[in-house]
Amino acid sequence: MPLAHTVRALALSLAVPMLASCSALSALTDATTPRNVFELQAPADLPARAGRMLARDVIIEEPTTSGALQTDRIMIRPGALQAQYLPDVRWADPAPVMVQTLMLRALDSTQAFQYVGRKPLGPSGDFAIVTELIDFHAEQDPSADSARVVVRMITRIVRERDTAIVATRSFAASASASSLDDEALLGAFDAAAGRVISEFAAWATSSLGAG
Template sequence: MTLTRRNFVTGAGALSLLSGCGALSALGDAATPLDAYELRAPVLPQAGRMLSRALSIEAPTASGALQTDRILIKPNAVQSLYLPGARWSDEAPLMFQTVMLRAFEDTGALSYVGRRPLGGTGDFALISEITDFQAELSADGTSALARIRLTARMVREADASVLARRSFQALAPAASTETLDIVQGFNAASDEVLGELVRWGLEVIGVRLPVA
């Protein structure tokens, strides 16, 4: 489906407007299934060695507008809508936790990467907050770009000390305002954020990935 400003503003039952911080349920026939999309983990270089360390990756925190599986669209700075007929495969923070986990795990740099500490107490924990995770329309509504912004902290589990903190942001243009192209824009932004996040996180722990 191609998105236009008319689709957003006047499409009967096409989009859900956000009320305050709470995310509204999908509009339209509740029994009609929505097409589901997911982000892929980026392909990163393999680590030259595996470090015997355990990393737990907590689900990112996020505002109420992002605590949903709906795909957030911002036609302007003050309005937030949901993409009609489409959703993420999981709530956005949980989906992003999954791709973070895969990205770290696929490098082969650490002996354990998971959602929970191994054996009750791990070595490190990655704690993060998603502040932007939306597609933004141009002023004339004919183009869109995906924006992802995340702040991460690497914590040493033994004493709960924050070893490092950093913010990551990426913008990626969509090829069009078709749903699939918007999702591909999210994938491009996600690849950039995760590529930087994984390299940074592993360097804090003590592993440097080779340059691609």
């Protein structure tokens, strides 16, 4: 093969991996573009239980949910069958983990139980709280630049020694966002989630004999 042809073939063979690398680097850059990070807080006004803590270990398991919510992206639905995510913001943790944290902090703040955690201190806890996160998204109003945030979950209290279901309840709340701005939407998330978590904490303490 003439030398010129050899050089040309070598140059083409090197160009293909370089182009692939550039494409991968571009995708990586897009994926790691910084976004504003937000974290919801558990309600600060939950009443503490009077008297001594109950000698019970309560384990709050990570909620199960659909694949669309198994992410740190913040979902907004422009239509009933559409799911999109806000482009420039994200949660500090995937939505189920953040909800688990809210539930844990809220129940712990009641000072009703000797231990509230994600995992038992020993082989098992006394009770496990098992949750399915159904809705955790904003719904855009098609006729206006506003939205409604919906938070809904089903929670069960399970006695660990015999896996009996002690109590079951659904929780749901919604809050309006006056605009589609990130701050307005996140304020609505905070309001709706706060109501659900407050109701959960009151129900759990009552169902476990601490109410």
